[in-house]
Amino acid sequence: MTALSERPAASAPGLLSRVRARVGAYVGLTKPRIIELLLITTVPAMMLADRGWPSWTLLLSTLVGGTLAAGAANVFNCWYDRDIDRLMNRTRKRPLVTGAVTPRAALVFGVVLTVASIVLLALTTTTLAAVLAAGAIFYYAVLYTMVFKRYTRRSTEFGGVPGAAPVLIGWAAVTGSLDWPAVVVFGVVFCWQMPHFWALALRFKDDYARADVPMLPVVTSARSVGRQTVAWSWVTVAVSLLLWPVGAEYGVGRGYTIAAAVLGAWFLIEAHRLLRRIRAGGETRPMQLFHVSISYLALLMVAIVVDAIV
Incomplete structure (x- = not known):
């Protein structure tokens, strides 16, 4: 009796460990780190649209819905890309590659x-927020993952659309419509993705080449990537400065503009440093720009949030 009664207790830690591993595998499919980056653009858009702090119910509903939508798109991406992953x-340690989760x-x-x-x-x-979320899932899972990523060097530019969609979803969740400040913030996030992801692609160029994925650093020279990175960084900063005149009636003022200018200078300096390192022919250290x-x-x-509150 003693031995029999001890078996469930002895196996409980093992069962708990397996459950945690299984849950962790499913969470891993959603790429939570990428979702974090997407969600930090949703709240400022909602605050601009509301000209202050939206209700907690609306905020939480939008964030949870946005998390589920982004997670769904990433799961489909992992499902389709398991051959190249x-x-x-x-x-190569993603759940579908290791077998922790089956494709079905x-x-x-x-x-x-x-x-x-x-x-x-x-x-x-x-309704508009729901429609935009559905469109973003379709765009990322089908157009980007199945077409652009595998067949064009401009996949990052095409992929920037769903990457910036949380801005529009957040704005639409508050107002049920779209306005120019939402378009400008969307533009900032869209343009920002080029220097951000090309820096990462430079670091993992050999990985993409091995998988025959035509990311820009694979199909063109590092110097060309560096020049295009600098160009898109300048466009990103320029678009960010448009938010003051466009969003003035929503509370965007000098505080945001000064912050955007200072942060933009920092971003541009790091982008130019990457280009100089590439031209020098030494170690490029692209992840410095990635983290910046x-x-x-x-x-x-x-800065947007602070201006909206103040």
Whole structure:
């Protein structure tokens, strides 16, 4: 009796460990780090649209719905890309590659997340926000993942549309419509993605080449990538400065503009430093720009929030 009664207790830690591993595998399919970057652009857009702090119910509903939508798109991406993910060092430990999740289970999971996100946004926010979320999922899962990523060097530019969609979803969740400030912030996030992701692609160029993915650093010279990175960085900063005149009636003032100028200078300096290192022919260290770009975007969104509150 003693031995029999001890077996469940002895196996409990193992069962708990397996459950955690399984849950972790499904969460991993959603690429939570990417979702974090997307969501930091949703709140500022909502605050601009509301000219202050939106209700907690609306805020949480939008963030949860946006998380589910972004997670769904990423799950479909992992499902379709499992053949090339196993060829790249950066992605070979993803759940579908290791077998932690089966392709069928991942596909069902993606469908469930899609339905849940659209229904939640439609019932708790606005129809437009739900439609935009559905469009972003389709664009990323089908157009970007199945077409642009594998067949064109301009996949990053095409992929920038769903990457910036949370801005429009957040604005639409508050107002049920779109306005020029939302378009400008969308433009900032869209343009920002080029220097951000090309820096990452420079770091993992060999991975993409091994998987035959025509990312820009694979199909053109590092110097060309550096020049285009600098050009898009300048466009990003220029678009960010447009928010003052366009968003004045929504509370955007000098405080944001000064912050955007200072942060933009920092971003541009780092982009030019990358180009200089490439031209010098030494170690390029592209991840420096990658990390600076994350801080730049996060702090720029904070500046929007502060202006909206103050």
